[in-house]
Amino acid sequence: MLRNFLIALVLASFGFIFLNLYNSYEPKTELTGIAAHYAENGASEVGAANLVTAVVVSYRSFDTLGEITILFLTAAIISFFLKLSNEDENKIIIHKGTSEILQTASQLLIPLIFLFGVYVFINGHLTPGGGFQGGAIIASGVVLAIMANPNMTINHTVIVWVESLSGVTVVIIGVLGIILGGGFLDSTLDGYGLGEFGTVFSAGTIPVIYSLVGLKVGAEISNILNKYQKSQKES
Amino acid sequence: METLELGKIGLLIGFLLVIVGFWGILQQKNIIKIIVSFTILNTGINLVMVALGYIKGRTAPIIDDSVEQLANHNVINAIVDPVPQALVLTAIVIGFGVTSLLLAYAMKLFRAKKTLEINQFNDLKW
Numbered sequence: 396m397l398r399n400f401l402i403a404l405v406l407a408s409f410g411f412i413f414l415n416l417y418n419s420y421e422p423k424t425e426l427t428g429i430a431a432h433y434a435e436n437g438a439s440e441v442g443a444a445n446l447v448t449a450v451v452v453s454y455r456s457f458d459t460l461g462e463i464t465i466l467f468l469t470a471a472i473i474s475f476f477l478k479l480s481n482e483d484e485n486k487i488i489i490h491k492g493t494s495e496i497l498q499t500a501s502q503l504l505i506p507l508i509f510l511f512g513v514y515v516f517i518n519g520h521l522t523p524g525g526g527f528q529g530g531a532i533i534a535s536g537v538v539l540a541i542m543a544n545p546n547m548t549i550n551h552t553v554i555v556w557v558e559s560l561s562g563v564t565v566v567i568i569g570v571l572g573i574i575l576g577g578g579f580l581d582s583t584l585d586g587y588g589l590g591e592f593g594t595v596f597s598a599g600t601i602p603v604i605y606s607l608v609g610l611k612v613g614a615e616i617s618n619i620l621n622k623y624q625k626s627q628k629e630s
Numbered sequence: 631m632e633t634l635e636l637g638k639i640g641l642l643i644g645f646l647l648v649i650v651g652f653w654g655i656l657q658q659k660n661i662i663k664i665i666v667s668f669t670i671l672n673t674g675i676n677l678v679m680v681a682l683g684y685i686k687g688r689t690a691p692i693i694d695d696s697v698e699q700l701a702n703h704n705v706i707n708a709i710v711d712p713v714p715q716a717l718v719l720t721a722i723v724i725g726f727g728v729t730s731l732l733l734a735y736a737m738k739l740f741r742a743k744k745t746l747e748i749n750q751f752n753d754l755k756w
Contacts, residue, residue: 406649406652406653409652413649420638425685430683431706434706444693445692446709447691447716469727477734623734623737
């Protein structure tokens, strides 16, 4: 009883705060400060049609490097946390087979889902989407594969290599920005131009960085899924 | 009654989702339901952040033909604020990381006690 009362009190106070915030909210009418700078100079400075990508991968790319690190840390902590003992690791559990419809549909859909994920991260600087979204779509294909065939094993070596190589390459491109561009992770390299605005090969190193981020995120999420799947063996 | 504009609707729904999420975290007994409530709260906060960047009558911050028709080649008068959207992208990724850690923890807790009812985990209660 007291507990319910306290919960109601907490929610009511949150509601009160939010109501005040809502009432004092005045809709913006124009871009101000840094956003105006991004809108005005984004196309000429970075060359990306999608300004959100320009902000994420060029202006604030250090932030993105932090995000990749956080995802990597999450995958590492989960690997450590769900670590199996040696005898559990070698145990073989045969799961019940899944329905025919799911298996057949997954054979058709998984390549398409992977293709769509690759499309989303390669066109991250032109259309809505980007590395993180594309990686998540690829991982959703992996989820479908696991659901259709619970006995499948994900090749751990491939995942680890894709993840590490793309992570290292992003940092190498970042260092290249110090030598050829304006600073660490600068996407515009001097002497190489930005390419024609609105095409796939434009915006400096943004498509390369975002594709690598997409591969890395896809590999990392698949790694986490792999750990979840394997931990069923734990006794 | 005056019509609500899109930014205010987003703000209202976002705040509502935050309150629903807090209610779920405080009230639910099942650990999986608590994690789901956490993600609802997360979504609400993201929605509020995106709604704050909304400007009436403008389009997404992607420069293409529609933007150029809308404001006579003047991008600054045609798009909504791109900065909150970029920050929300960061927030979503971090939310994903936290949620997957919570799920791993829930799996470990279930192995320990064969239940997900939070009332059963009273080892530290006095």
